[in-house]
Structure formats: structure tokens, C-alpha cells
Amino acid sequence: MFVMRVLRLVTAILCPAFVLAAAFAPAAQAARPYKILWQHVGGKTALPPVVSPWGDIFLLGGNAVQRLDPNGRLLWSFNVSGGRPGRPLFFTDGSVFLPTDRALYEIKPYGRQGWSFGVLAGEQGKTAVPAAARGPGDLFYVLMGRSLYAVAPRQNMIWYVTEGDAALAVDADRHRVYLVHTARDAGSTLLALDARANVLWRMGFAELNRIYLNLSADGKVLYAVVVPGKTDERNRAAVYALDTATGTRLWRHSFPQQELSDAHLGPDGVLYLVAGKRYLYALDAATGEEKFSLPLLDLSGAAPAADRRGIVYVPGKERLYAVSSRTGRLLWEDRFDGGIPASPAIAHDGLTVYFVSGKGVLCALRAEEAP
Secondary structure, rough: HHHHHHHHHHHHHHHHHHHHHHHHHHOOOOOEEEEEEEEEEEEOOOOEEEEOOOOOOOEEEEEEEEEEEOOOOOOEEEEOOOOOOOOOEEHHHHHEEEEOOOEEEEEOOOOOEEEEEEOOOOOEEEEEOOEEEEEHHHHHEEEEOOEEEEOOOOEEEEEEEEEOOOEEEEOOOOOOOEEEEOOOHHHEEEEOOOOOOEEEEEEEEOOOEEEEEEEEEOOEEEEEEEEEEOOOOOOOOOEEEHHHHHHHOEEEEOOOOOOOOOOOOOOOEEEEEEEOOOEEEEEOOOOOOEEEEOOOOOOOOOOOEEEEOOOOEEEEEEEEEEEEEOOOEEEEEEEOOOOOOOOOOOOOOEEEEEEOOOOOOOOOEEEOOOO
């Protein structure tokens, strides 16, 4: 009997303590709808990660480029001189060609420098972003200053053209190279050139603040995302779809917002882009018809990316948003330290997403379930 009384007394004293501790214990975290496969601290960068034809990931930041395998293991790091690096080009033997403000560098498969091409002495003007494309004649077409250079890989320059006051963008396919330049008080021009620098067609715009070029997988359509320097009723931010052979406009979709991101052509035949750093838009790539628009909070303004299961990943200033491509509804969102300043990239498996946080951490993420 005495023992029972003691047990009751101890229970009466301890139970409130247990209840109090439970009240202040942190709640169990809900299961995340994704899995982080690996992370790599690579340094701050405003450029998207690039997936090579071999599945490796190239991380560009400052004056350095890092190459990682699909498991996040650093293979090599290469420091360039002569300015900022741009999106690399890939050669069949495993070499990488990297454009900068003043040169085009070859990086061998093992991370050592090979051949290089320097800009002509006295070159002036400014390239918005170092850029190069591989196109007709199996040449590299490189923007440096205000000129476009046609360069034979590991050889030398074939020709160059200088147009306007500044070069804005370049892209290419097997038949044509597409150049955008702007001239003060004369607007901006999109040119299609052949391998001998002959002009095949041209299209004029009001003076542009920014333009992004994207080719369809079959090379028959060129998508141009244009942001005018001054937006008004006649000159709006818009997406154009152009026939690559003739320059004929297939469709145009304009936006009320004054800012547009680059466009991402998803595996579902839909163009995804961000407008006004707040809205995600989905356009039918064949017709330009708006499939949906979704307001989201505090987007970074970088382009979204879509995986093959129908999840669109949208970069935010503080968060990553996942949206269903079929319904246009938000599936989930999560905070990442430093936000997501640059566009994500999709791995060859169509499921793994690579993105760099504002703190310089490269993450490999895979959603747990299809929407």
C-alpha cells in the first residue's frame, strides 16, 4: 500500500513535467515531396548549371568553370583569363570550348587548356553575355565586343562581321547562324546568316533591352523572347515564333509585364517563362496560345525548367516552386538559403533537377512523386 502511494505521488509530480516538455518539443517535420541527392559548394554564380552531352554538370562562376560527374564528384576546375565565362560548347572527343569576353578557350577532357582564339586587336563594343554557338560549316560562331566571329575549331578565324553598336545574342543550327545586334537610334535587328556570312533574312525591332533565342528540337522554329528598351502600347515584351528558313512570323504573344525571362521549351511542347518576376506563363509552342499563367511571390526572374513527369521548377528569390504543367497549380514550395538566382537544368534522365542557390551550393534534386 505504501509503495502504491509513493508511485501515485511520483506520477502526479512528473506528469505535468512530461506534458510541459511535449508542449515545447518541436513538431515533427512533414515529409518533403522531394529528395536532395547530393550537394556541392561551388561558389556564387548567376549563371545556370549546364548539362553536357555526357551527363556531366558544368558550373560557371567568376572566372572559373567546374566539371562534376552525375554523382556530384568534382572532376576538375579551370580558371580562365580574359573576362567572364559564358555557356560552353561541347566537342565529340570530350573537349569543351568556353567563350569569354575576349577569347574562346579549349579545355581538354582532363581539365587542361588546349587551343585558344583571341579577339582582334582594337575590338570595341560590349557583348551583353559571352556567347558562342556551333553552326553551319561545323564552325563556332562567337560574340566578342560588337562582332560575330566564325572560327574553325582548333584552327583560326574564317570571317567576322561587325554590326551596330552592340551584339546581344547568337544561336545557330546546321544551316544558319542567328545574330542580334542593336544600334543607337536605329533599333535592333535579327539576322540569319549562312556559313559564308551571306544574309538570308532579317527582322527589325525597336531598340531592345534584352533578347533570348531558342531553337526547336527539329531546327524549324526560332523562338525569340524580346524585351524592348522602352515599353509602350506599340512595343511590348513578347515572344515571337519564326520560321528559320524564311524568317516568317508564325505567331506572337505579348505580355502586360515589362520583364521577361528566357524561355524553356519543355518535353511536352510547351514554352515556360517568367514575366514581371511574379508570373509563370505556359504557352503552346506550336500556336502561342496561353495554356495558363500562375502568380507566384518574389520570383528571381530566371527561367523555369520542366521535367518529363510534368513538374515545372520556378526559381524564387527565397524559394523553389514546383508547379504542375497539366493543371497550372502549385504542387509545393520550399525555402533554400540565398534563393535560386539562376535557371535550373534538367539531367538526361528527365527527372533530376540541378540548381545553384544564392549561397553558391549546387543541388541535385528529384521529386518523390509525379503530380
